[in-house]
Each structure stands twice: as structure tokens, then as C-alpha cells.
Amino acid sequence: MHDCLQHPVNQLLLKQDLTADLVCNCIGVIMDGACDPVDIAAFLTAMAAKGVVAAELVGAARAMRSRASRIVTQRSPLLDTCGTGGDRLHTFNISTATAIVAAACGVNVAKHGNRSVSSSSGSADVLESLGVNINLTADLAGRCLDEIGIAFCFAPVLHGAMKYAAPVRRQLGFPTIFNLLGPLTNPAGA
Helix, strand or coil: CHEEEEEEEHHCCCCCCCCCCHHHHHHHHHHHCCCHHHHHHHHHHHHHCCCCCHHHHHHHHHHHHHHHCCCCCCCCCEEEECCCCCCCCCCHHHHHHHHHHHHHHCCEEEEECCCCCCCCCCCHHHHHHCCCCCCCCCCHHHHHHHHCCCCEHHHHHHHHHHHHHHHHHHHHHCCCCHHHHHHHHHCCCC
């Protein structure tokens, strides 16, 4: 196991909370590609089993935000209707419908989202089925916001470092701390 994860995983297994700085470091090494999939799975599973506390969420969000592609826009304020996914109830994707309705009412919407990882349908799945180009770069998303007041912020494109954790999350099949990070890490700052 990666040196940076061994002690934190042991703490989590003992149901001990981690500091924001420690989680920031752990998520950082995961997002920097320094861990193998087994290490990532151990960390995410131990954290999910213990339960995430505020300080851990703060640290993880800090690591993720620092690695995100930034969307620059003249629009303000911005709304994000990003959900957490993984409800396990197989409900429909309300966050995407909410984003579209809000934008139609004149609200500036930077809709952050992903494909389904641990739920029935993610925002990307819904928008793609409607024919929307979901693979916008940060520059194109910023232009969409400026020109029409809404843009989809596709997490795999704008959080490129997630490529190391995404396959593990998919294989685990249950919600992890990354589900909670979506609403906290909007690349447009919404």
C-alpha cells in the first residue's frame, strides 16, 4: 500500500476521523496517479464504512478543487444543481431537470455532473440522450455560460485527475466520498 495511505486507512478501520490536511494529502496522491487501484479501493471503502465527517470532506474538496480545470465566465451569480448520485432508490435524475428549468427562468447555471457511477442515471447520461455535447472544455463551458447562461461541466473532462479513481468507484458500486464532492467542486465556482 502507498505510504501516504497506510496510516490513514488503519485510522479509518479503527473508526477514527482524519484531519482535513491528511485527507487532502490522501486524495491528492490518488488524483496524482501515485496509488494502485487496490490502495484506492481500500481507502474509499474504509472511509465509506466509517462515514465521512466535515473535516474529511473539506480536505478532499480542497485536493479536488486544486486539480480542476477552471471555467472563467462573466456570469454571476451561478447556480449548480449537482447531485450526489448513488441514491440506490433508482429515482430519476432531478438535478438535470432542475438545471434546465432554472436556466429557462433566467438563472445562470453551471451544471456540474457525471455519468452514473452508483445510481440509475447521471446528468451526463440524461444530457447525452438529449443530444447535448457533454465533452466541453473549460473554455467552451465558459463561452456557453457567457452566451446562453447555462453549461454542463462534465467531471471527467474538467477533473482529469479523477481518471485514477473513476474505474475503482465504478467497480466498488457504492457511494464514496467522491459522490459528496460533486456539489463542492464546481469548476466554475458555483
